[in-house]
Amino acid sequence: MSFDELSDKVTGVISILGGQSNSNALNDLRTILRWVHAWTIPEQIAVGQAWKAFDAEGKLLDEKLSQRFDSFAQSLVDNTRKLRSH
Numbered sequence: 131m132s133f134d135e136l137s138d139k140v141t142g143v144i145s146i147l148g149g150q151s152n153s154n155a156l157n158d159l160r161t162i163l164r165w166v167h168a169w170t171i172p173e174q175i176a177v178g179q180a181w182k183a184f185d186a187e188g189k190l191l192d193e194k195l196s197q198r199f200d201s202f203a204q205s206l207v208d209n210t211r212k213l214r215s216h
C-alpha cells in the first residue's frame with residue numbers, strides 16, 4: 131500500500147506478538163504511515179503473548195484489553211469524522 135491507498139486516510143496501529151509486547155514495530159509503522167501522508171490516531175495497541183490472549187474462537191480473554199480495542203475503534207471513527215469535516 132502506498133499514497134494511492136493511504137494518503138489523507140485515518141489509520142491506527144496494532145501489533146500482535148508471540149512474545150513480549152514491544153513498541154518498536156508500532157513506532158516504525160507510524161513513520162511509514164506519515165511518509166505516505168496518512169493520519170494516524172494517537173492510540174495504539176500492542177498485544178504480547180498473543181497465544182494466550184485469545185480463546186479458541188478468537189475472542190479476547192482480557193476485558194480491559196477488549197475495552198481498549200473498543201476505544202481504539204471509536205477513536206478511528208471520531209478522527210475520520212473530524213478529518214472529513216475539514
